[in-house]
Amino acid sequence: MVPKVVFGEGCFDQLTSILSSHKKEKAPFIFLVDDVFEKNTEFLDRINLRFNDKLIFISAEEEPKTSQVDDLVKDIKAEFTYAPSGIIGIGGGTVMDLAKAVSIMLINKGSAADYQGWDLVKQKAVYHVGIPTISGTGAEVSRTTVLTGPVRKLGINSDFTPFDQVILDPDLTIGVPKNQWFYTGMDCFIHCVESLNGTFLNAFSQSYGEKAYDLCLEIFLGDSLSEEESRAKLMMASWHGGMSIAYSQVGVAHAMSYGLGYVLGTKHGVGNCIVFQHLEEFYPKDVALFKKMVEKHNIEIPQGICKNLSREQMETMITVALGMVPLWENALGSNWEAIITPEKLKELYLRM
Incomplete structure (x- = not known):
């Protein structure tokens, strides 16, 4: 679990004081920031770079890759003699996944591709902080960093992956484009659906999943929330949904979305939506609710x-x-291979 979190409108301005106790002599903080903020000088000034701190802008146009992680680590090591005081990811799921992966690979040898899988990381990562600027992915709380590698799309799943600190400021999500808001919000909704309907479900994951699920229904099908309330509640839904899958697992939509992402480069949130609309046989009630959300918000899948x-x-x-x-x-349980054959997957993909 993430050991420290702050929440609230404007809490991003606590960043400097939070980082001050983790500053090591001559060792910089490296800020990985979504390039959507590249010309937003007012926001960048709030980051308050000091001494030899470095800011690196990251494009979120493509899903994060193991090669991208390796290149970032190589560049940081080439520029600085000392290991960074910390890695701070400011952005959506792509940027936060990169921040988690870079913090791991600054300490662990080899390529990021060597650690795609479960519990392969052996050394504690560099101190790392996650600051989401869009809600829904759950990347801020999860123990994985999803990367496209040379042979597969798979996360670095380990106890060293979660952030040491997360800052949840709903104000940072102001101005997110409507389609992106919906796709990442549905990522959260689908997290909950797959966790709550899975064979790995337990009391811990269920309690978080049910809360996030109810929040998603209130946000995407209700009419009573102000924009401010909706932002705050979606940020909490993302957190709770991420906690739910951390103690259980996702399911059919995510497995198939990984295929879309690897071959076509489809972004994760929209990929989940593309898949989920065709999964009535697995999640009938929730696919029907999903289609109501799509219609209510006039979203083109x-x-x-x-x-x-x-x-x-x-x-x-x-x-x-x-x-x-x-x-x-x-x-689907331990007998899943009798249900999901290559022929079955081909049939499902061809619907998309």
Whole structure:
């Protein structure tokens, strides 16, 4: 679990005081910041760079890659003699996943691709802080950092992955484009659906999942919330949804979305939406609710993205999805391979 968290409108301004006790002599803080803020001088001034601190802008146009992590680590080590005092990720899921991965790889040898899997990290990461500027991914609280590697899309799942500190300031999500707000919000909703309907469900994950699920219904189907209340509640839904899957697992939509992401580069949130709309046989009640949310907010979910895939692309997509064994076990039980065959996955992908 994340050991320290602050929440509230304007709490981002506590960042300097939070970091001060972790500053090591001559060792900089490295800030990985979504490049959407590159020209926002008012916001950048609030980061308050000091001494030899460094700010690196990150494009969130593509999903994070193991090669990108390796390049960032190489550049940081080349520029600084001392290991950084900390890595601070400010942005959405892409930036926070990169911050977690870089903090791990500054200490652990090899390539980030070597650690894709479960509990492969052996050395404690550099101090790292997560500051989400969009809500829904759960990256701020999860024990994974999802990366596209040379042969698969899979997270670095370990006890050293979670942030040491998280700052949850709903004001930072002001101005998020509507489609992006919806896609990442649905990532949270689907986290809850897959956790609550999974075979790994337990009292811990259920309590967090039920709360996040109810918040999503209030935010996306209700009419009583102000924009300020909606921002705060979605940030809490993201946190609780992330906690739920940390103690259980996700399911069918996420497993198939990984295939889309690896082959087509489909962003995670929209990929989950593309898949989820076709999963009535697995989650009938919740797919119906999802479609009501889509209609209420007038969102266009991309269609037909798999219709022109080559045979090789389809086979790769299926292989990547089938490789997500814990997700299938959670969704369908230990006998999942009798249900989810390559032919079944091909049928489902062709609907998309």
